[in-house]
Amino acid sequence: LWQLLPRDKSQPPLVWHWIPFLGSAPAYGRDPVAFFRECRGKVRYGNVFSFILLGRRVTVTLGPQGNDFVLGGKHTQLAAEDVYSPLTTPIFGKDVVYDCPNEKLMEQKRFVKVSLTIEKFRAYVGMIEDEVRDYLNSDPAFRVWQLNDINEWGSFDVLKTFSEITILTASRTLQGREIRESLTKDYAQVYSDLDHGFTPLHWMVPGLPLPSYRRRDAAHAKMSSFYQSILRNRREHPEDNQEDDVMSSLMKQRYRDGTPIPDHEIAHILIALLMAGQHTSSSSLAWTMLHLADRPDIQEALYKEQIQHFGTPDGGLRDVTYEEIRELKVLDSVVRETLRLHPPIHSIMRKALTDIPVPATLGTPSEDKVFVVPKGDIVLASPLISQLDPAVWDNSETWEPARWYDEKGVAAQANRAYDEGQKVDFGFGLVSKGTISPYLPFGAGRHRCIGEQFAYLQISTVILALIRRMEFRLEGEFPQPDYSSMMVQPNPCKIHYRRRKFE
């Protein structure tokens, strides 16, 4: 009933709900895009409104300026760790990422960045290619491929296949030899138990006495000690361990005060990289391949692009280098466009540590020009909403990679300017490379993703490897997004494949 009382006009409007603690959780959980659009448009709250999510007040700020408000906020006012830690600390472990002061996370991000050099990326291309080839040659779903029959069609389960290809390629490249070798053994079960702790339930209700929580904690302990035993072994037998991977790079680095990174932190940083990159990359791969299966014309454009760049006189295709992949416009656009429609993270959250005024530029239709987000609120930005905004993108709901490489395409223009660090006029205001942009699948500001370059390389190389070998098609309806897991992935579905005539 208190919702009927005159509200504090300095605060954003609160979305009406019937059940006090539950609030708008069902509508938000079922389809956050529909929920945000309904609140912004139909109910006319505009770009700033609050809703109740399991007893917590969440203030949403939409549009490029809303993205800027959350992602560009000062970390002394808007803290990511206060929101994410209940989910991530039991999985990643102590003293890293959101279980440490923000300044320490910034140092840890720097450690990882210096481990991901161009030289390493060059070596990763061949490793990813090898993993995809071995997977196709051994996984039962690719029996038709293995039989070498160019007329028969086979099919594979999209979620399973891309989840497996992602973990295999990420382990082989980022995680190091020992982890990749143990993937096929007991590590796979440990990973799966840990992964089952990565759900909205484990986030919103930490510490329930359920088996999945116990299995998650046991899996973390096992994984952490496994990584630490690898570290000890590498130190004790340096002559046998001349690896040049992220772990070896972390072993050599020091915090600003001169202390080396303790072993448990190295272990936990590596677990964090594995988990942060797994669902994001695998769902992006799944969506990309679904769109390609649905659009034979773009598959053809991708294949032709490969022939043009890597075709050999005998009609084959040669190996590619990292630099060459970066030159492939169609491939790049396919990935960009998929991340526009399907960024795996639909909600980016922070906790307000103080009362914070929301700038009037957020453009709310309400008479209230400036709201104050009260201390303690969760603040939420959803770049997905501006990535689908018809005011910015022509045919905004359509997957159309050409918008990124067509010379006249608005995205191509924005994209060029973005790459050059310039400002570009999207027709509704100035957009720049920073936190104020309608296209932010990797976030922005202090918490911007550190895996962007790697993810692009991983996704592009897998797509390239598949397209040069096979044709794909979709049977039945294009799958709807499933918002019930942590990352937006497609509902279960299959893709059909056939061997290309000329490999």
Ligand code: HEM
């Ligand atoms: C953060 C997206 C792949 C590691 C983020 C954020 C986004 C994002 C939106 C910001 C979250 C926030 O501000 O609250 C993506 C997408 C990916 C991807 C779309 C693939 C398509 C990866 C990969 C890695 C990775 C492969 C590791 C190698 C991280 C880490 C953070 C992060 C450690 C936390 C940074 C921080 O809070 O300061 N990612 N990511 N991501 N990402 Fe990614």
